[in-house]
Amino acid sequence: MTTLSTDTIATWLRLFTSDVVANVDELTQLDAAIGDADHGSNMERGMTAVVDGLADSPDLPGPLLKKAGMTLVSKVGGASGPLYGTLLLRMAGAIGDSTEIDDATLAAALRAGLAGVVDRGHAQAGDKTMFDALNPACDALDAALADGAALPKALQVAADAAAAGRDSTVDMVARKGRASYLGERSVGHQDPGATSAAMLVDALAEAVNA
Numbered sequence: 001m002t003t004l005s006t007d008t009i010a011t012w013l014r015l016f017t018s019d020v021v022a023n024v025d026e027l028t029q030l031d032a033a034i035g036d037a038d039h040g041s042n043m044e045r046g047m048t049a050v051v052d053g054l055a056d057s058p059d060l061p062g063p064l065l066k067k068a069g070m071t072l073v074s075k076v077g078g079a080s081g082p083l084y085g086t087l088l089l090r091m092a093g094a095i096g097d098s099t100e101i102d103d104a105t106l107a108a109a110l111r112a113g114l115a116g117v118v119d120r121g122h123a124q125a126g127d128k129t130m131f132d133a134l135n136p137a138c139d140a141l142d143a144a145l146a147d148g149a150a151l152p153k154a155l156q157v158a159a160d161a162a163a164a165g166r167d168s169t170v171d172m173v174a175r176k177g178r179a180s181y182l183g184e185r186s187v188g189h190q191d192p193g194a195t196s197a198a199m200l201v202d203a204l205a206e207a208v209n210a
């Protein structure tokens with residue numbers, strides 16, 4: 001059984017931030033097509049602030065995630081700030097003050113994070129949002145763990161599912177967020193939030209496999 005420490009969670013947030021920064025132009029261009037061209041800068045600003053705060057963060061995984069979530073909510077004005085912030089805050093709540101996170105706790109925390117995104121934004125499957133990357137990732141993680149996969153492998157499967165979910169947003173009609181203003185004209189474009197969400201899951205797999 002793999003258990004994750006505070007360091008692994010910090011590494012996850014750092015790796016995600018590196019991905020966001022390396023792909024900031026892609027995220028901006030995706031949002032330019034169906035939104036307001038700020039998803040790259042929103043995520044870069046928020047996650048850079050999260051990483052800047054890591055040096056002075058609690059030495060427990062849950063409280064560290066709580067601080068990161070609060071930073072996102074306060075630093076990012078767009079929809080993605082409260083949504084990603086809530087995801088991390090709900091994960092923090094599910095982890096509590098445990099010193100280490102086991103497989104089942106991580107899967108439950110990710111699921112709680114997704115439930116927080118839904119409570120905030122009311123997205124359903126097929127609405128062309130970050131939900132369409134995160135939900136398949138949670139399902140794949142649960143299924144892989146139930147099949148007896150070790151956490152590193154199960155997270156790789158989850159990251160693949162998130163990427164497939166991201167790709168599936170291309171053909172969807174947006175029903176939530178700014179892209180929904182375009183209706184049918186949003187078809188043919190990949191959702192920016194699903195794109196960053198696939199990076200989030202991929203970074204988690206990378207952190208645990210490191």
Ligand code: ADP
Nearest residue numbers: 039042078079080121123129130176177192193
């Ligand atoms: P804004 O739309 O306020 O400019 P961003 O551009 O940073 O914020 O984020 C846009 C992304 O947020 C979308 O691509 C989508 O994935 C996600 N999103 C928007 N509204 C919702 C919602 N109600 N539920 C889930 N995700 C949403």
Ligand code: MG
Nearest residue numbers: 035036038039
């Ligand atoms: Mg935007």
Ligand code: MG
Nearest residue numbers: 036038078079
């Ligand atoms: Mg905006």
